[in-house]
Amino acid sequence: MKKIVIPVLIVFILIPIQLILIPFISIYNITPNVVLIYVLFYSLIRGQISGIIFAFFIGFIYDILSAGLIGSGMFSFTLSAFVAGYFHKEDFSEILLNGKIIIFSFMSSSMLFFLFYSIFGTESVRIENQFSFVVFAFYSSIYTTLFALSVYLFPRNKL
Amino acid sequence: MELFVRKIFKKSKEYILLFILLIISLIILTQSTRPEIKKIRRYAFASFAVWADLFNSTFSSENTELNKLQIENAKLMLQVNKLREYAFENYELKSLLKFKAKSDYNLIPTTIIAKNISKSQGVYIINIGSKDSVRKSMPILNESGLVGIVIETSENYSLVKSIESSTLKISANIPRSNVYGIISWSGDMLVMHNVPTTADINKGDRVVTSVLSTIFPPSIPIGLVVERRSNISGLLSDIFVQPFANVNSAKNVFVLASVKSSQIDSLELNLLSQ
Secondary structure: OHHHHHHHHHHHHHHHHHHHHHHHHOEOOEOOOHHHHHHHHHHHHHOHHHHHHHHHHHHHHHHHHHOOOOOHHHHHHHHHHHHHHOOOOOOHHHHHHOHHHHHHHHHHHHHHHHHHHHHHOOOOOOHHHHHHHHHHHHHHHHHHHHHHHHHHHOOHHHO | OHHHHHHHHHHOHHHHHHHHHHHHHHHHHHOOOOHHHHHHHHHHHHHHHHHHHHHHHHHOOOOHHHHHHHHHHHHHHHHHHHHHHHHHHHHOOOOHHHOOOOOOOOEEEEEEEEEEOOOOOOEEEEOOOHHHOOOOOOEEEOOOOEEEEEEEEOOOOEEEEEOOOOOOEEEEEEOOOOEEEEEEEOOOOEEEEEEEOOOOOOOOOEEEEOOOOOOOOOOOEEEEEEEEEEOOOOOEEEEEEEEOOOOOOOOEEEEEOOOOOHHHHHHHHHHHHO
16 A cells, blocks of 8 residues: 555655646756656566556546646656566666666656657647657656756665 | 457557557647637646746845846837837928827836746746736837737736747838838747848848837837848848847847727637737
């Protein structure tokens, strides 16, 4: 029970942070997504199946509270958690010791998240806009990955 | 056979689960405009907005003098724009008497308390609602120009769809050449699609809300023409517009409490709910 309640409570704190505080640090409309960071870490630690189920429900809460299109967050969070789950290892410290895994898993999964989340909010994606969606997803995933790397600022024994 | 199915399921249960969850998400996505879903969303955003407001008030300080100046600026901006329009009308030798004078704008100051920044889903929450006479479809602006439109209200909070949301379509006009069109967010810029290539439009032309819109009052500044791109046939072109208002950095905005006929109001609300 504790394993479910605490992560959900953490997400309820992260969503207001994402919607209220994070816009202050946006650079040219690009913001990191702290809820996504948490979901991806969850998937890295717990594996693909737990990760995608958790991401699916968090996506629903995110869609409802952020007033986005219901379903767009569910789809994007689930897909990105699935990709992150590929890099799951029983011993999480192994992942932490290998920064390349964090960078690669976060870049690929967050790129998918931002791409699908933006595309689902659009009624019609015109050919000339497709490239701009990819560019936006790329920069957002870089920003999110850099943010995720801040875990290295914590003392290693506390993680 | 059963063993084979079980083996397949065991081997690829992650993929099967992913497939099921993605299908459910897509089904929900297609149903997101249903009234029941909208109702859930309204209750959820109203309760979340209380949190957001609390959070927001902890991190920002009120400056009444600045707020007063911003209201004044927004009113002046609307008046200047009206005057520009009069000048064009005068130039075209239209009778000014036919134009109903309207200089008193009822602006309700408010603050954006939460933002959902995405490439295409620009939705904000503001801290006034139906109790402050805010209604669905009222325009939101700041001292630079149009910011968005109210799409949902609760007692104390309202949901705003910003102009940087690709699902918002605005009836717009380029007053210099009297060109009308529908403007929408493309992901990077506002675009007026399918304008005849022969239309006299130059870089730097102002774009404002048109008189044809029953949702937005006319002459609210939207942005400046920055580019014109012809399509393959060469008959029609897309006009790219840079918005005046920097929607993402907007914090203090105003609701333009426009009073309209109840008949028009009910018609446009029907259009919005579609």
